[in-house]
Amino acid sequence: xxxxxxxxxxxxxxxxxxxxxxxxxxxxxxxxxxxxxxxxxxxxxxxxxxxxxxxxxxxxxxxxxxxxxxxxxxxxxxxxxxxxxxxxxxxxxxxxxxxxxxxxxxxxxxxxxxxxxxxxxxxxxxxxxxxxxxxxxxxxxxxxxxxxxxxxxxxxxxxxxxxxxxxxxxxxxxxxxxxxxxxxxxxxxxxxxxxxxxxxxxxxxxxxxxxxxxxxxxxxxxxxxxxxxxxxxxxxxxxxxxxxxxxxxxxxxxxxxxxxxxxxxxxxxxxxxxxxxxxxxxxxxxxxxxxxxxxxxxxxxxxxxxxxxxxxxxxxxxxxxxxx
Amino acid sequence: xxxxxxxxxxxxxxxxxxxxxxxxxxxxxxxxxxxxxxxxxxxxxxxxxxxxxxxxxxxxxxxxxxxxxxxxxxxxxxxxxxxxxxxxxxxxxxxxxxxxxxxxxxxxxxxxxxxxxxxxxxxxxxxxxxxxxxxxxxxxxxxxxxxxxxxxxxxxxxxxxxxxxxxxxxxxxxxxxxxxxxxxxxxxxxxxxxxxxxxxxxxxxxxxxxxxxxxxxxxxxxxxxxxxxxxxxxxxxxxxxxxxxxxxxxx
Numbered sequence: 418x419x420x421x422x423x424x425x426x427x428x429x430x431x432x433x434x435x436x437x438x439x440x441x442x443x444x445x446x447x448x449x450x451x452x453x454x455x456x457x458x459x460x461x462x463x464x465x466x467x468x469x470x471x472x473x474x475x476x477x478x479x480x481x482x483x484x485x486x487x488x489x490x491x492x493x494x495x496x497x498x499x500x501x502x503x504x505x506x507x508x509x510x511x512x513x514x515x516x517x518x519x520x521x522x523x524x525x526x527x528x529x530x531x532x533x534x535x536x537x538x539x540x541x542x543x544x545x546x547x548x549x550x551x552x553x554x555x556x557x558x559x560x561x562x563x564x565x566x567x568x569x570x571x572x573x574x575x576x577x578x579x580x581x582x583x584x585x586x587x588x589x590x591x592x593x594x595x596x597x598x599x600x601x602x603x604x605x606x607x608x609x610x611x612x613x614x615x616x617x618x619x620x621x622x623x624x625x626x627x628x629x630x631x632x633x634x635x636x637x638x639x640x641x642x643x644x645x646x647x648x649x650x651x652x653x654x655x656x657x658x659x660x661x662x663x664x665x666x667x668x669x670x671x672x673x674x675x676x677x678x679x680x681x682x683x684x685x686x687x688x689x690x691x692x693x694x695x696x697x698x699x700x701x702x703x704x705x706x707x708x709x710x711x712x713x714x715x716x717x718x719x720x721x722x723x724x725x726x727x728x729x730x731x732x733x734x735x736x737x738x739x740x741x
Numbered sequence: 742x743x744x745x746x747x748x749x750x751x752x753x754x755x756x757x758x759x760x761x762x763x764x765x766x767x768x769x770x771x772x773x774x775x776x777x778x779x780x781x782x783x784x785x786x787x788x789x790x791x792x793x794x795x796x797x798x799x800x801x802x803x804x805x806x807x808x809x810x811x812x813x814x815x816x817x818x819x820x821x822x823x824x825x826x827x828x829x830x831x832x833x834x835x836x837x838x839x840x841x842x843x844x845x846x847x848x849x850x851x852x853x854x855x856x857x858x859x860x861x862x863x864x865x866x867x868x869x870x871x872x873x874x875x876x877x878x879x880x881x882x883x884x885x886x887x888x889x890x891x892x893x894x895x896x897x898x899x900x901x902x903x904x905x906x907x908x909x910x911x912x913x914x915x916x917x918x919x920x921x922x923x924x925x926x927x928x929x930x931x932x933x934x935x936x937x938x939x940x941x942x943x944x945x946x947x948x949x950x951x952x953x954x955x956x957x958x959x960x961x962x963x964x965x966x967x968x969x970x971x972x973x974x975x976x977x978x979x980x981x982x983x984x985x986x987x988x989x990x991x992x
Contacts, residue, residue, distance in 0.1 A: 467833055468833075469829065469832055469833055469989065470989050471989065489835045489836075489837070490835075492833060492834065492835035493835040497833050499829050499830070503827055503829055503830045504830075505753065505757070505827060507756070507757045507760050507761070508753070508756060508757070512753075512756065516749045516750075516752065516753050517830070517834075519745050519746065519748065519749035519752075520745075520746050520749050520750075520831065520834040520835075520836060521834060521835060522743070522745060522746070522835070564830075
């Protein structure tokens with residue numbers, strides 16, 4: 418049974434369609450990254466799966482329970498860490514965790530032991546009795562993750578878990594997420610607009626844009642689809658010879674350097690350097706998810722614009738071709 | 742109904758209430774001003790109840806005022822919770838909206854009751870001699886009164902989108918509820934239109950029953966006050982549970 422299975426989920430507000438027909442299947446134990454720009458529909462999708470927002474149409478099974486007809490059952494099986502801070506400032510970490518455990522109906526005898534365990538997991542044992550308002554952003558985030566996990570959910574939703582954190586705290590949160598995946602095999606759904614985050618944490622990535630999943634694959638496969646690493650060369654480069662190499666798919670001049678797109682720089686870099694003339698300086702930039710995102714979402718942006726502008730774009734395109 | 746969850750919600754409110762001590766004091770300021778400045782200032786004004794001063798006459802009304810202000814403010818506070826995502830944590834929990842509403846409502850009563858007790862003690866010391874029985878009775882009445890008014894606050898809070906509406910509610914609801922309740926004057930001697938409006942005001946019955954307990958004389962019979970309070974408790978519960986049921990995350 419998949420952890421999550423959505424069937425043509427749609428959420429329409431009066432002015433916008435936030436989620437526009439998403440059908441997904443996420444197996445148990447997977448870390449699924451939902452990547453998209455602000456306003457792409459990430460949070461709305463997660464909110465529907467967490468039964469906080471009612472879908473306009475379509476449905477989903479979360480941990481085998483229907484979000485429309487069994488919301489309480491769904492909630493018992495999920496943990497959620499919201500985008501905005503949602504721990505109580507005026508309570509201590511322990512109190513926050515205690516109240517959460519009570520709300521989730523955990524047996525009272527177990528609660529304190531479990532709190533100790535969770536605080537240790539996120540490295541907050543020493544600060545368990547401090548008021549949350551004395552916490553840094555990173556500590557709050559870790560507390561929220563602990564809270565999201567304390568009732569042993571099968572599925573954990575993390576909505577932008579590192580938004581607004583400094584790099585060190587971000588790394589710490591990542592470490593915790595990886596540990597969770599390894600130690601508990603919790604299914605994790607993570608939204609982010611940091612490519613690096615999706616790349617380093619997710620088993621699979623869904624790129625969401627304008628409420629639709631426009632691309633879905635492993636990070637490696639997505640990068641492969643973009644297909645090229647960039648090599649920057651400086652010196653007396655033999656442009657013609659480079660173009661003839663089978664693994665080179667583009668050569669451009671940029672700021673006094675040559676910008677060369679090649680397939681699999683790991684394998685082909687040596688051959689490129691051998692056949693490229695007298696080279697003084699080399700810089701290699703491997704394809705990142707940024708490129709992937711630009712490629713897919715960028716494509717979608719221009720398509721979107723074209724549809725709206727209709728004739729005008731065509732005419733511009735025609736005139737450009739003519740000038741060439 | 743999930744009692745563990747209600748206990749948890751109640752516990753949260755209790756802890757927060759006692760940690761924000763400034764709030765306990767600040768809420769008592771305006772009632773004390775009414776009581777000591779206006780009550781004393783109008784000392785020459787005759788009391789509608791023979792044998793008592795004007796200050797003593799308005800004391801039950803000021804007591805109702807404390808409950809009114811504490812409870813409405815508390816209810817409206819969930820707009821903040823909504824904005825800051827505190828509420829989401831509870832909305833996402835596996836508890837029904839009715840449980841959530843009752844838990845919040847009982848949590849809100851707590852503050853009002855503590856304020857009531859404080860004011861009762863101040864009143865017993867400086868204004869009107871009260872026996873322990875009378876204090877206990879007044880305190881007991883403050884439970885359902887605080888409950889129905891918290892319900893009103895929570896219902897409005899659940900429907901409101903931003904804190905900007907707070908001032909509007911205070912001007913268009915809280916103050917009218919207070920002034921039409923007969924807290925400061927004798928309803929029996931008031932203009933008919935004021936009396937008509939006051940019949941719809943839940944605070945009227947709270948003031949009246951407190952007055953019966955403390956001064957031995959009110960505008961309505963005690964059973965009518967109690968019945969009206971019971972009806973308001975019921976109706977506001979239904980309204981509140983419905984409003985909470987519709988509560989969704991906003992994005």
